[in-house]
Amino acid sequence: MxxxxxxxxxxxxxxxxxxxxxxxxxxxxxxxxxxxxxxxxxxxxxxxxxxxxxxxxxxxxxxxxxxxxxxxxxxxxxxxxxxxxxxxxxxxxxxxxxxxxxxxxxxxxxxxxxxxxxxxxxxxxxxxxxxxxxxxxxxxxxxxxxxxxxxxxxxxxxxxxxxxxxxxxxxxxxxxxxxxxxxxxxxxxxxxxxxxxxxxxxxxxxxxxxxxxxxxxxxxxxxxxxxxxxxxxxxxxxxxxxGQEVLQDQLTGLHSKLELERALKQELERIGKFQEVFSVVLFSVDSLEQIREKVGYIAAQRIFQCIGMSLRENLGTAGYAARFGPEEILTVIPQADSSRAELIIKEITAECSKQDLMKPQSYRKVCMDFAIKAGIVEVRNKMDLEEVISLARKHQKIIAKMECDRKRGPK
Amino acid sequence: MAEKTADSGNQGFLGSINWLGRRTLEIIGELGAVGIFFAWGFALIFSLPFQFRKIIQQVYFIGVKSFLIISLIGLFTGMVLGLQGYYTLVKFGSEGMLGAAVALSLIRELGPVLTALMVIGRAGSSIAAEIGIMRISEQIDALDTMDINPMRYLVSPRMAASVIVFPMLTALFDVIGIFGGFLTGVVLLGINSGIYFNRIYDSVVLKDVTGGFLKSLAFALIVSTICCYQGYFTHMRSEGFGARGVSLATTSAVVISCVLVLVVDYILTSFLL
Incomplete structure (x- = not known):
């Protein structure tokens, strides 16, 4: 230097x-x-x-x-x-x-x-x-x-x-x-x-x-x-x-990444001590980056917002949800097994499907197919953070889909 | 109980002594600061390259723009002196002395003092306000960062211009004042014009004129220093923030300059007589 x-x-x-x-x-x-x-x-x-x-x-x-x-x-x-x-x-x-x-x-x-x-x-x-x-x-x-x-x-x-x-x-x-x-x-x-x-x-x-x-x-x-x-x-x-993401997370009702990591660590420690159960759900939106680039920043933000808002409604104060990567939201639901987590996912699917952003007619100029995926991990034994997340990724299934109206095509 | 009262009385007494001491030290400190400010600003007038253009601009602002108001005040002062003088002198049958009375009071006393007071009101206040605004809006700091000495750029031309302009305005005031006395004494009240001017010629000596000019030079330095100083250090006041700071600085500039002009006038008069 x-x-x-x-x-x-x-x-x-x-x-x-x-x-x-x-x-x-x-x-x-x-x-x-x-x-x-x-x-x-x-x-x-x-x-x-x-x-x-x-x-x-x-x-x-x-x-x-x-x-x-x-x-x-x-x-x-x-x-x-x-x-x-x-x-x-x-x-x-x-x-x-x-x-x-x-x-x-x-x-x-x-x-x-x-x-x-x-x-x-x-x-x-x-x-x-x-x-x-x-x-x-x-x-x-x-x-x-x-x-x-x-x-x-x-x-x-x-x-x-x-x-x-x-x-x-x-x-x-x-x-x-x-x-x-x-x-x-x-x-x-x-x-x-x-x-x-x-x-x-x-x-x-x-x-x-x-x-x-x-x-x-x-x-x-x-x-x-x-x-x-x-x-x-x-x-x-x-x-x-x-800073910008922090603002977006506040708008979508998501927690900060640090809060989530803290909650996840706490839950993992409790598992070791009290033999309880909790679930982790990893949501992701396929090709969100491409949507951001081609369709627009606001469309991409709305998709995230939809998941975030319905999560907040369904979890209340019990769970934690935060942006985990550019395309992922990680959720920790304490004292919940996989069936409870599945119920929550269903609610979110229903909620988001009603929104305009899942309807092809909203994308008249540029349209791109996308899918919202979710993967559940029921945690009963002490595991590593990385292990939980890679398992969740592995378990991901499509929960909602938006397909463009190819016949009409963009105007 | 009695002890307590004595104690608090003692404290009150000590407190006031304390306050008096602190105020005295503050005033001495302030006087020192003004002295240094004056010496520095005055010395920078002679630093090269000379700031002719800026000095001329200030001569125009402080001098030429005061021309009308000084003429007007001079005229009415002379007229009222003529009027009052006439009715006083006529009681002793010496109304012929009116010219001397008007001219001497104007040249020795009223000319320099009233000119200074008028210039304080017209130009001094605006100097303090202008420099004060430059201070609070960081324009003086900006000069400093550009390696342009703010004292040389802002203060010295104003001091130099005041030194040039004050005696000239005083002379104007005197001449117009004498003419004002002539209007009331000769034109209105019928004194012989030859007597009026002859008495002036007989009674006014060079010492009176130089004394008056000496006073106006002293007032020029006092007014320009105080007005520039108050504006320049607007931010150092305890309430020196924003518009309020500038308004306080302007008020202080006018009040302190006026008081100092009258005090210094007395001191100089007692030496000159």
């Missing part, structure tokens, strides 16, 4: 009685985009402000190429600062200057360029960020999305070595958001600046990041590549990257 460009070592920061950072350690490498993610108010912006010197740590050090910022001479600090740009969360545009003057300000104040040179550089950015129409307007006269682009244009106009982005995409519509992320990635490849980006746009921000850091509970809970992030099994990290 090369030497980090910027390194936080045991940085602590409090505002009055409120501690925001507690021994935070973070490494940022040259030429990479590092995404910092975390809940609102977790201290992401505070981290950024430490790099540029707007805030100073209460204790700990911030090292730039191995040298603490606190030991920088005035000239070194000036040089370092000139190589940085900062894009503020609320843009911090100068509201008494026009858009052109805003973008030109760092060049006009810091360099000895002629006004023609400044104009050329600024106009290039104005065109690049599609701001031509608003060049002579004031920040309060343009939309929030445009203000964001002006802030971005101002940040890149000096061609800095490092840009600190404080939520550059917050408040933008999806198209503009993608355009901004695209632009950051494109510009980063072209110039090769180091980027530090605070963002909530999961997973979009991972696609353009070389490294990801998660800040949680005043510390850096994870730092590594996006691939390492996906492989990480820490609960906090999992919640961050599967």
């Amino acid at each position: 090369p030497e980090p460009f910027i390194e936080f070592k045991d940085v602590c920061k409090s505002f009055g009685n409120l501690q925001v950072l507690d021994r935070a350690n973070l490494s940022i490498y040259q030429g990479e985009i590092t995404a910092i993610i975390g809940k609102s108010g977790a201290g992401k912006s505070v981290l950024l402000k430490h790099i540029i010197g707007l805030l100073k740590p209460d204790s700990g050090h911030i090292l730039v190429r191995g040298k603490p910022l606190s030991k920088f001479t005035k000239a070194e600090w000036k040089q370092f600062k000139r190589s940085l740009s900062y894009m503020f969360q609320n843009n911090a545009l100068f509201d008494s200057l026009t858009i052109f003057e805003n973008i030109a300000l760092p060049l006009a104040e810091r360099t000895r360029m002629s006004s023609a040179e400044i104009r050329e550089k600024v106009m290039f950015r104005i065109e690049q960020f599609e701001l031509g129409d608003v060049e002579h307007k004031y920040p309060s006269q343009i939309s929030g999305g445009m203000q964001k682009r002006v802030a971005l244009a101002r940040a890149v106009v000096t061609e800095p070595d490092m840009i600190l982005f404080d939520e550059p995409t917050t408040g933008l519509d999806p198209l503009r958001k993608n355009a901004v992320l695209n632009m950051v990635a494109h510009y980063q490849r072209e110039i090769g600046f180091t980027g530090v980006m605070v963002s909530h746009d999961i997973p979009d921000v991972f696609f353009i990041s070389n490294r990801v850091a998660i800040i949680e509970n005043k510390k850096i809970a994870f730092q590594g590549t996006p691939l390492e992030l996906e492989q990480c099994d820490d609960e906090v990290v999992w919640q961050f990257i599967h």
Whole structure:
């Protein structure tokens, strides 16, 4: 691993009685985009402000190429600062200057360029960020999305070595958001600046990041590549990257995967002690991924939702059901043998068959056959978790089917 | 019981001494901060490259835009001085001295003080509000991150412009005020115009004029420093958040500047006489 460009070592920061950072350690490498993610108010912006010197740590050090910022001479600090740009969360545009003057300000104040040179550089950015129409307007006269682009244009106009982005995409519509992320990635490849980006746009921000850091509970809970992030099994990290699934599970009434695993372990322990019985049912939807891709995201979600909702109705508070994989729902039904589990499956079959999503006429444009399968395992003896699941997979049978109306065909 | 009362009385006394001490230390600290702020902002006026454009912009904002209000106030002040002066002087049969009375009170005292008070109301409050808003909306931080010194960019041009503009506005005030006195004294009440101007010529010496200008220079530095300081440190107030913070900063800027102008006026007058 090369030497980090910027390194936080045991940085602590409090505002009055409120501690925001507690021994935070973070490494940022040259030429990479590092995404910092975390809940609102977790201290992401505070981290950024430490790099540029707007805030100073209460204790700990911030090292730039191995040298603490606190030991920088005035000239070194000036040089370092000139190589940085900062894009503020609320843009911090100068509201008494026009858009052109805003973008030109760092060049006009810091360099000895002629006004023609400044104009050329600024106009290039104005065109690049599609701001031509608003060049002579004031920040309060343009939309929030445009203000964001002006802030971005101002940040890149000096061609800095490092840009600190404080939520550059917050408040933008999806198209503009993608355009901004695209632009950051494109510009980063072209110039090769180091980027530090605070963002909530999961997973979009991972696609353009070389490294990801998660800040949680005043510390850096994870730092590594996006691939390492996906492989990480820490609960906090999992919640961050599967945020969307967590929301979907709440909508479908499913438990979290962790809750289910806990319940399953508990039941397996009880089997060892009290010789009770419980059932595990594994539902799966064949080719759900393909449905998601070809038919649509909402159709795929509805199928899952149907199983989840009917499960919740039939199990009440007694059982646990959670998304187990992209196409599977695992259910634990305590003190139930296989006949009770079969009854529940029948109910679900009846319930889901009534829904529009099981009717071919709902898929007028694109249609795909699919089947809902369920496999029951009655657990009477102590078994491994993996063993239970592979048995359930083996026992799976089709419980409901949707076949497209081939005669009519898609319209 | 008696002991308890004595004890609480003692505590109350100690508490007030404590409060007094704390307040004194706070005020001394604040004065020090203002002093450093002034020295830093003033020194940066002379840093290269000179900020001609920005200084001219501020001269326009603080000076040219105050032209009308200063003229108007000057005119009516001179007129009322002429009126009051005439009725006082006529009792002693010396209404011929009206020109001297109007000119001396304007040049020595009313000109610099009223000009300063008017500029505080018109430009000082807006300086504090503008810088305050820039502070709370992170625009000052943005300047800092761009390695643009906010003191040099925001404070120095305003100080320089004030130093240029205050004496000029004072001169304008004096001239128009004397003309106002002429309107009431000569045109309205019938004093001979030759006597009016001749008395001015006889009584006003250069020391009066330089004294007045010295005062206006001192007021320029006080007003620009206090108004910029209040806006610049809006966020350091205990209630310095959002619009309320800016409104408090503006109020303090106006009140403190006005009080200081009058206090410093007294001190300077006692030295100049």
